Amino acid sequence: MFKIGNLEIKSNVVLAPMAGITSSAYRKFCASFGVGYVVTEMVSDMGLIYGNKETKSYVTFEKLDVPTGVQLFGNSAENLAKAALICEKLNENIDFYDINMGCPVPKVTKTGAGSSLMNNPTLCGDIVRAIKEATHKPVTVKIRLGAANSKDQFLKVIDETIKAGVDLIAIHPRSAKEMYGGKPHWELIENLKERVNVPLIISGNIFTVEDAVEALKITGADGVMVARGGMGNPLLITNINNYFNDKELSEPNLDKQIDYCLQLARLLIEEKGEAIGMRVYRSIASKFFDGFPKSKPLKCRLSTELNSYNDLLRIIEDYKKEIVI
Numbered sequence: 001m002f003k004i005g006n007l008e009i010k011s012n013v014v015l016a017p018m019a020g021i022t023s024s025a026y027r028k029f030c031a032s033f034g035v036g037y038v039v040t041e042m043v044s045d046m047g048l049i050y051g052n053k054e055t056k057s058y059v060t061f062e063k064l065d066v067p068t069g070v071q072l073f074g075n076s077a078e079n080l081a082k083a084a085l086i087c088e089k090l091n092e093n094i095d096f097y098d099i100n101m102g103c104p105v106p107k108v109t110k111t112g113a114g115s116s117l118m119n120n121p122t123l124c125g126d127i128v129r130a131i132k133e134a135t136h137k138p139v140t141v142k143i144r145l146g147a148a149n150s151k152d153q154f155l156k157v158i159d160e161t162i163k164a165g166v167d168l169i170a171i172h173p174r175s176a177k178e179m180y181g182g183k184p185h186w187e188l189i190e191n192l193k194e195r196v197n198v199p200l201i202i203s204g205n206i207f208t209v210e211d212a213v214e215a216l217k218i219t220g221a222d223g224v225m226v227a228r229g230g231m232g233n234p235l236l237i238t239n240i241n242n243y244f245n246d247k248e249l250s251e252p253n254l255d256k257q258i259d260y261c262l263q264l265a266r267l268l269i270e271e272k273g274e275a276i277g278m279r280v281y282r283s284i285a286s287k288f289f290d291g292f293p294k295s296k297p298l299k300c301r302l303s304t305e306l307n308s309y310n311d312l313l314r315i316i317e318d319y320k321k322e323i324v325i
């Protein structure tokens with residue numbers, strides 16, 4: 001389909017990095033639905049440099065059937081390259097590095113990292129160069145529009161990172177101020193691919209197959225990134241792939257959704273242990289039941305009562321009894 005450096009990416013649907021969500025269990029789960037590559041949650045360069053145990057756990061994972069990128073965040077080319085070198089020593093399964101140039105959260109931006117990097121396009125290029133030189137691995141960037149809804153800033157960042165040899169650009173066309181709300185500004189990235197001679201991926205409100213088709217049509221991009229839309233709806237990934245491969249789309253139904261929900265629960269337990277895994281799952285499990293009849297109490301219980309796999313089974317059984325009445 002397209003390449004990141006010399007890595008073959010076989011699907012034009014990829015998994016977005018999401019802090020608190022895209023741990024190795026979630027990545028493995030989505031890989032089985034056909035994403036072309038996956039990216040870790042964002043990882044702090046300074047956390048790695050200081051040897052923080054939790055930070056290190058984010059970059060140690062097993063090999064999947066699809067390439068895995070580690071997403072780093074930080075504010076200096078030197079430290080980000082140092083952090084990437086630490087990753088190289090910690091894990092030989094890292095296929096590429098992705099640099100977070102889009103995070104709008106004040107805790108990150110006030111340090112000069114995340115979307116603040118876009119205020120300095122030269123620095124964005126220097127970061128790409130430094131990590132490529134240090135690791136000899138492909139480097140991708142994930143950007144936003146920048147501080148405001150104008151073309152100026154993100155086009156400069158695109159130009160500088162391309163000059164520095166970036167291997168793929170993912171863009172989420174919202175400004176930092178807009179966080180995740182409102183509609184992405186498709187009008188600002190119309191035909192963007194004409195200007196980008198490396199693979200271009202689009203992120204932002206990909207909730208349906210139609211959203212993916214529209215985003216690719218407007219921008220000419222190589223692929224779409226599934227984020228919130230895939231949470232609880234992994235068939236979205238399969239269906240976008242099926243659409244582009246002229247295959248029939250699969251409709252989610254309750255039995256399938258329960259099966260997927262339990263699959264991901266087991267992967268999270270394998271990864272984090274039952275107590276932590278099920279706590280983390282409170283923010284994800286209920287999404288598998290969006291739109292199903294009488295699912296409000298079920299969703300509420302999953303978000304508040306989930307402490308064990310047996311809780312999950314029991315809450316789902318109760319729901320099944322409830323809907324046949």
Ligand SMILES: Cc1cc2nc3c(=O)[nH]c(=O)nc-3n(C[C@H](O)[C@H](O)[C@H](O)COP(=O)(O)O)c2cc1C
Binds near residue numbers: 019100101227
């Ligand atoms: C809970 C959550 C965590 C996120 N964490 C990250 C992150 O660590 N790194 C990153 O580049 N983007 C992160 N994002 C942004 C997503 O990758 C994506 O660009 C954004 O959600 C827009 O896509 P959507 O509208 O389809 O959800 C996060 C988004 C959400 C909702």
